[in-house]
Amino acid sequence: MDLSALRCFQAVARHEHISRAAEELRVAQPSVSRTIARLERELGVPLFHRQGRRIRLNRYGQTLLRRVDRALHELDDARRELTDAAGLHQGSVSVAAETMLTLTGALTAYRAAHPEVAVHLHQVAAAAMPGRLRAREVDFCLASQPLAGPSLHGIDLAREQVLLAVAEAHPLAGRERVTVPELADEPFITTRPGLWQRALLERLFARHGLRPRITCDGEEPGAIQHLVSAGLGIGLLPAMSRQAAPTAAPVRWLRLDAPDCVRTLTLVWHADAYLSTAARRFRDLVVADLSDGTASGRVRTLPPAR
Numbered sequence: 202m203d204l205s206a207l208r209c210f211q212a213v214a215r216h217e218h219i220s221r222a223a224e225e226l227r228v229a230q231p232s233v234s235r236t237i238a239r240l241e242r243e244l245g246v247p248l249f250h251r252q253g254r255r256i257r258l259n260r261y262g263q264t265l266l267r268r269v270d271r272a273l274h275e276l277d278d279a280r281r282e283l284t285d286a287a288g289l290h291q292g293s294v295s296v297a298a299e300t301m302l303t304l305t306g307a308l309t310a311y312r313a314a315h316p317e318v319a320v321h322l323h324q325v326a327a328a329a330m331p332g333r334l335r336a337r338e339v340d341f342c343l344a345s346q347p348l349a350g351p352s353l354h355g356i357d358l359a360r361e362q363v364l365l366a367v368a369e370a371h372p373l374a375g376r377e378r379v380t381v382p383e384l385a386d387e388p389f390i391t392t393r394p395g396l397w398q399r400a401l402l403e404r405l406f407a408r409h410g411l412r413p414r415i416t417c418d419g420e421e422p423g424a425i426q427h428l429v430s431a432g433l434g435i436g437l438l439p440a441m442s443r444q445a446a447p448t449a450a451p452v453r454w455l456r457l458d459a460p461d462c463v464r465t466l467t468l469v470w471h472a473d474a475y476l477s478t479a480a481r482r483f484r485d486l487v488v489a490d491l492s493d494g495t496a497s498g499r500v501r502t503l504p505p506a507r
Contacts, residue, residue: 208273209222212226213249214266217256219233219234244261278475285477294340296323296341299326299345304487318483327348334350341480342469343469344397344466345464349503356501357465359495361464366453368432371432373455378457385414389413390428392419398438402415430450
């Protein structure tokens with residue numbers, strides 16, 4: 202088994218699709234099919250269930266994939282570590298976040314201190330973050346909701362209250378506090394499923410056996426306050442929104458009577474992955490820049506996925 206065959210198998214196993222794997226590997230589809238057939242002959246067992254043009258990993262393939270992932274991750278980490286030790290280049294760091302706005306200050310400071318480092322940013326939903334870390338596609342994830350998965354470590358950087366924003370002419374505008382059941386019939390403006398605002402909203406309502414009435418969900422969390430100000434609905438926003446743009450889109454702010462109506466900002470990485478000097482310096486800077494004393498600031502092991 203050579204490395205090219207194992208990487209080919211890994212790509213096919215990930216996509217469970219020959220054409221998509223060939224596109225990722227930038228090789229012809231017949232070449233991928235021949236490589237998988239040769240690997241199966243060498244191992245003496247089939248690795249996939251084949252149903253017409255569809256393929257699916259079988260139990261032999263699942264066993265092999267666990268070993269291949271581990272071996273290739275170790276080799277990739279070894280290459281990064283040797284390159285880092287030899288000083289062959291100034292390094293790179295790759296970060297995934299649900300929204301880039303939170304990282305703006307830290308990125309500005311990091312680029313000023315280390316202009317030679319290549320920084321790669323990815324906007325990723327929280328559900329996809331453990332997989333991106335496991336595949337070594339990113340060094341860090343900055344999450345605004347709880348993550349779970351094997352071998353994940355994290356530092357809670359900040360914990361801030363999430364407030365309810367309503368239009369100035371809304372009937373609730375004169376209130377200081379409100380309960381979740383009182384909002385059962387209110388139209389909510391929020392983000393698409395997978396982003397933290399939506400996850401928090403659904404969790405708060407589910408505790409009361411309710412489902413929020415969502416009239417607008419989208420990709421732009423920054424647009425929520427403007428749509429609320431226009432009277433199109435109400436929405437949950439972090440307290441920092443109240444401080445950042447108090448007059449850009451005027452709204453009234455209420456506290457929700459729910460003890461966990463908060464956002465915890467957590468920096469997460471894979472415990473088994475090698476972190477280059479550039480990546481470790483980035484982690485130190487982010488911790489210094491974003492830690493505000495409201496969270497523990499200590500490294501902890503995250504719970505395994507359920």
